[in-house]
Amino acid sequence: MILLRNISKIFDHGKTPVVAVDSVDLTIEQGQIYGIIGYSGAGKSTLIRLLNGLEKPTSGSVTINGHEISSAKGEALRQARLKISMVFQHFNLLWSRTVRENIAFSMQIAGAPKAQIRARVAELIELVGLTGREEAYPSQLSGGQKQRVGIARALANSPDVLLCDEATSALDPQTTDQILDLLLDINRRFKLTIVLITHEMHVVRKICDRVAVMENGKVVEEGEVLDVFTRPQQPITRQFVRQVSQYKEEEAFNPDLTRDLDGAVIKLTFTGLNTHQPVVGELTLRYGLPFNILHGKMSQTAHGVFGQLWLHVIANQGQLNNILADLRNGGIECEVIKHA
Structure with a gap:
């Protein structure tokens, strides 16, 4: 489904090049919820931008559903991106548009017929639990409701892959769990491949099938979530696993x-x-x-x-x-x- 082969990304900032992603190999199967975890500066946000073609790799290849995103250009890249949607940390909603209009926007850009847009928007509003809030503006919504709009908008064009870049880090713990439950339901209902970028091991523990741990641009550990939690190999992974105990302080x-x-x-x-x-x-x-x-x-x-x-x-x-x-x-x- 998603293949990353020897991916590197080097930013040339003056005299000292910055290696943001360093020789990463990953395989993400269709229908998986895959977590990529690391602290700030680990390279995970650059990696997700390589997945949707917003960044071009310095070397290596990114292939999604048989299409090599890393070398696609022009119309081919635009068509590929229609099947790769993104949910953002700070929602990125259009503040002058209602919930209904925000969800419809990506379909309008794609040139979908009006009748199809109306039907799809109604379906998605019910799916994400926003019935009754169709005409509300983002300023009238809670953080969790804004993220539900962001998820519905990302699903509007029926993508094959949903990328979530720190999608819960701006939310309180209770709302985080509600959004994670929604993503898990979407994954199971539609067999949608979800890639989660996060610095919170609680997010990985709750819904991910596999996880890759990044440090200094490299994947230092990768595997099934249960294996990584019970047998962490790297110091940074053990630090992340301890983080879950701190999520509920009384469990430490x-x-x-x-x-x-x-x-x-x-x-x-x-x-x-x-x-x-x-x-x-x-x-x-x-x-x-x-x-x-x-x-x-x-x-x-x-x-x-x-x-x-x-x-x-x-x-x-x-x-x-x-x-x-x-x-x-x-x-x-x-x-x-x-x-x-």
């Missing part, structure tokens, strides 16, 4: 709980059916040791649940080795975070 583990404890503190990470195992009870029965639960949490991703549990136990080295082996044999990731 307090390391001070271990300060005065003798023995070992073990962190368990488990996914899928493993989340329903009576792990603590089984360990207690098998080893005859008291296991103290320090902290636990469960998180939902688009493809299943994963959980983390911090246990304290006083055990000798042999017992501890056997405990860790039993957990790993049962498909549970574990690590000793303190051993006195």
